[in-house]
Amino acid sequence: xxxxxxxxGLPVVYIVDDEEVVRxxxxxxxxxxxxxxxxxxSAEAFDAALAQRGGSSVLDLTDAPGCLLLDVRxxxxxxxxxxxxxxxxxxxxxxxxxxxxxxxDVPTAVAAVKRGAFDFVEKPFSNxxxxxxxxxxxxxxxQALAQRRQRRELAQRLAELTERERDVMGxxxxxxxxxxxxxxxxISVRTVEVHRAHIFEKMGVKSAVELANRLRDHDGxxx
Numbered sequence: 001x002x003x004x005x006x007x008x009g010l011p012v013v014y015i016v017d018d019e020e021v022v023r024x025x026x027x028x029x030x031x032x033x034x035x036x037x038x039x040x041x042s043a044e045a046f047d048a049a050l051a052q053r054g055g056s057s058v059l060d061l062t063d064a065p066g067c068l069l070l071d072v073r074x075x076x077x078x079x080x081x082x083x084x085x086x087x088x089x090x091x092x093x094x095x096x097x098x099x100x101x102x103x104x105d106v107p108t109a110v111a112a113v114k115r116g117a118f119d120f121v122e123k124p125f126s127n128x129x130x131x132x133x134x135x136x137x138x139x140x141x142x143q144a145l146a147q148r149r150q151r152r153e154l155a156q157r158l159a160e161l162t163e164r165e166r167d168v169m170g171x172x173x174x175x176x177x178x179x180x181x182x183x184x185x186x187i188s189v190r191t192v193e194v195h196r197a198h199i200f201e202k203m204g205v206k207s208a209v210e211l212a213n214r215l216r217d218h219d220g221x222x223x
Contacts, residue, residue, distance in 0.1 A: 009063075009064050010036055010064055011035065011036065011064060011065040011066060011141070011142070012037065012038055012064060012066045013030050013035055013036065013037040013038075013066065013069060013138070014037070014038055014040065014046065014066060014068045014069065014095075015027065015037055015038070015039045015040065015069045016039075016040045016042070016045075016046045016068065016069065016070045016071060016074075016079065016082070017039075017041075017069070017070075017071040017074070017100060018042055018071065018074040018075060019071075020041070022100070023039040024039075026069060027039060029127055029130070029131060030131065030134070033131045033135075035134065035135075035138075042074060042075070042077065043070075043074055043076065043077035043079060043082035044076055044077050046082065047085065063145065064145075065094075065139075065141040065142040065145060066094075066095055066141055067095060067096040067097070067118065067137040067141055068086075068095055068096070068097045068098065069100055069121075069134075070082065070083065070097055070098065070099055070100065071099075072099050072102075072105040072108060072109060073102070079099060079100075080108060080112065083097055083099075083112055083115075083117065087115065087116060092117075093144040093148075094141055094144045094145050094148065095141065096117075096118035096119075096137035096138075096140055096141055097112075097116075097117045097118055098117070098118055098119050098120060098121055098133070098134070098137065099112055099113075099117055099119075099120040099121070100120075100121055100123060100125075101120050101121065101122050101123065102122070102123055103122065106120070106122060109122075118133075118137050119133055119137075121133075150217075154214060157202055157203050157204060158203075160202050161199065161202060164185075164195060165198060165199050165202070167185055168181060168185065168192060168195040168196060168199060169199050169203075171185070172196060172199065173208065173211055173212040175208070178192045178193060178196065199211070
């Protein structure tokens with residue numbers, strides 16, 4: 001198994017199971033499909049790995065795509081308890097969670113899926129089917145990370161705007177022409193044109209429509 005630090009940017013599958021034989025078998029299976037993994041013998045160990053890196057989010061553990069194979073029943077903190085912590089931290093969009101279950105834990109796993117888990121796998125599992133789903137989860141994680149980076153970039157761009165530029169931008173996205181914006185803010189049309197140019201440059205857009213679309217996407221993601 002490979003620690004994520006040594007392969008920055010590459011997808012990593014985290015395996016949390018108290019049985020070493022299960023961790024090793026899953027790691028071998030993932031290697032057979034050229035997937036990296038890191039194993040943890042307990043939910044506490046995984047939680048501690050988060051804490052060591054700032055711990056408020058699994059994003060502190062790695063900024064690369066990842067997913068979590070999590071045993072339901074373990075000594076100490078259960079897989080379900082760890083899952084609830086990840087839900088509270090808002091980790092699920094970037095860290096899809098699979099529950100590894102015995103037959104008696106299937107109802108619990110189904111309930112967890114309704115709470116946002118990606119899927120559950122009943123032991124013994126089908127090797128090919130499991131890895132296929134893992135690859136789908138990693139793709140979903142990569143997409144969520146890309147969206148998070150875009151939101152961060154947009155937030156940084158918005159922070160660079162002056163208060164007056166924000167005022168002008170609000171009226172630009174409403175579709176008002178420069179003359180009406182100037183009248184509303186009691187400034188000259190030329191000043192509006194200058195602010196408009198600065199806004200487009202700072203926001204990385206070329207038109208009012210593109211600006212409105214970016215802001216709408218940002219507001220929708222924040223909601």
